[in-house]
Amino acid sequence: MYLPVVLVTGKNGQLGSELQQLAVQYKALFQFIFTDKSTLDITNPDLVYHFFEQHRPQFCINCAAYTAVDKAETEQQQAYAINAEAVNTLAKACAATNAGFISFSTDYVFDGTQNKPYKPDDATQPVNYYGYSKYMGEQLALKNCEKSIIIRTSWVYSRYGNNFVKTMLRLMKERTEINVVNDQYGCPTYAADLAKAVLDILQPLSNASFNYFPSGIYHYANEGAISWFQFAQAIQQLTQLPCTVHPIPSSAYPTAAKRPMYSVLNIKKILHVFHLQQTNWRQSLQSCLTAMKAMQQ
Numbered sequence: 536m537y538l539p540v541v542l543v544t545g546k547n548g549q550l551g552s553e554l555q556q557l558a559v560q561y562k563a564l565f566q567f568i569f570t571d572k573s574t575l576d577i578t579n580p581d582l583v584y585h586f587f588e589q590h591r592p593q594f595c596i597n598c599a600a601y602t603a604v605d606k607a608e609t610e611q612q613q614a615y616a617i618n619a620e621a622v623n624t625l626a627k628a629c630a631a632t633n634a635g636f637i638s639f640s641t642d643y644v645f646d647g648t649q650n651k652p653y654k655p656d657d658a659t660q661p662v663n664y665y666g667y668s669k670y671m672g673e674q675l676a677l678k679n680c681e682k683s684i685i686i687r688t689s690w691v692y693s694r695y696g697n698n699f700v701k702t703m704l705r706l707m708k709e710r711t712e713i714n715v716v717n718d719q720y721g722c723p724t725y726a727a728d729l730a731k732a733v734l735d736i737l738q739p740l741s742n743a744s745f746n747y748f749p750s751g752i753y754h755y756a757n758e759g760a761i762s763w764f765q766f767a768q769a770i771q772q773l774t775q776l777p778c779t780v781h782p783i784p785s786s787a788y789p790t791a792a793k794r795p796m797y798s799v800l801n802i803k804k805i806l807h808v809f810h811l812q813q814t815n816w817r818q819s820l821q822s823c824l825t826a827m828k829a830m831q832q
């Protein structure tokens with residue numbers, strides 16, 4: 536039986552790893568090809584075009600990215616090559632083979648001066664280079680592949696890779712007190728929830744009778760807007776680690792890259808168009824902590 540081929544790039548990142556886990560449950564629906572930098576370096580256009588010719592994916596889910604927000608300030612060329620130029624290449628390869636393209640962007644395309652959740656069509660104004668490189672990736676994808684879905688997400692964490700939750704757990708085990716910024720607001724996103732959303736989006740699109748491709752920009756995050764301090768406090772409460780979390784202003788924690796102070800995403804569009812359910816951030820944090828524990832056993 537023919538199964539639509541789904542190419543996933545960046546398989547070892549947070550989202551790529553969660554997709555690999557989840558793919559097992561979708562194996563009756565899709566034939567997945569998971570790639571990493573060693574099997575498909577997305578910054579190499581020849582490799583990418585050859586790969587598409589050879590495997591003819593019906594969809595490409597691009598989980599590969601340059602995500603080191605502070606380092607991007609000094610590694611601009613590298614960030615642009617992966618987040619903008621390579622996205623352009625993938626989009627063109629998708630367009631040339633009539634594949635649907637799903638790629639991810641960030642809440643950091645916004646400047647954070649708004650006081651209500653950002654909708655996908657609100658004005659962008661990145662305040663750091665990472666945000667700029669991701670914004671350029673969005674534009675190039677939409678320009679060069681008419682079947683492009685861009686999903687902006689925020690504060691991604693999972694049991695895999697490096698993220699805020701893992702950093703907090705490590706610090707809370709090492710120290711009795713930690714300081715966390717309390718004036719930057721956003722929405723945490725459990726990568727496992729995002730992975731599920733992506734595969735639920737693909738399902739109707741892969742149906743032969745579904746001849747409309749809902750291209751455009753979407754937002755996806757868990758439900759609820761909090762500060763990093765509130766996020767850290769919840770990690771402490773749920774794990775009961777013996778550590779006190781203190782709130783501090785961003786001015787007391789200087790970083791190489793400026794962050795938007797408010798980057799809460801309004802995700803109504805994605806829920807409505809793809810009939811998805813949203814999970815509350817605290818519930819998803821608990822799920823991730825449980826998954827982390829299971830991994831250690």
Ligand SMILES: NC(=O)c1ccc[n+]([C@@H]2O[C@H](COP(=O)([O-])OP(=O)(O)OC[C@H]3O[C@@H](n4cnc5c(N)ncnc54)[C@H](OP(=O)(O)O)[C@@H]3O)[C@@H](O)[C@H]2O)c1
Binds near residue numbers: 544550572602642688
């Ligand atoms: N993490 C967040 O908080 C956050 C927030 C908002 C949006 N997002 C977006 O969400 C998406 C998924 O993020 P994530 O947290 O899963 O990212 P991640 O954990 O940093 O994973 C990115 C993956 O891309 C791979 N990669 C880098 N360069 C590559 C290349 N040239 N060819 C192939 N693979 C390459 C990396 O491999 P190596 O490690 O070997 O380089 C890594 O496995 C990204 O688009 C990101 O920008 C993330």
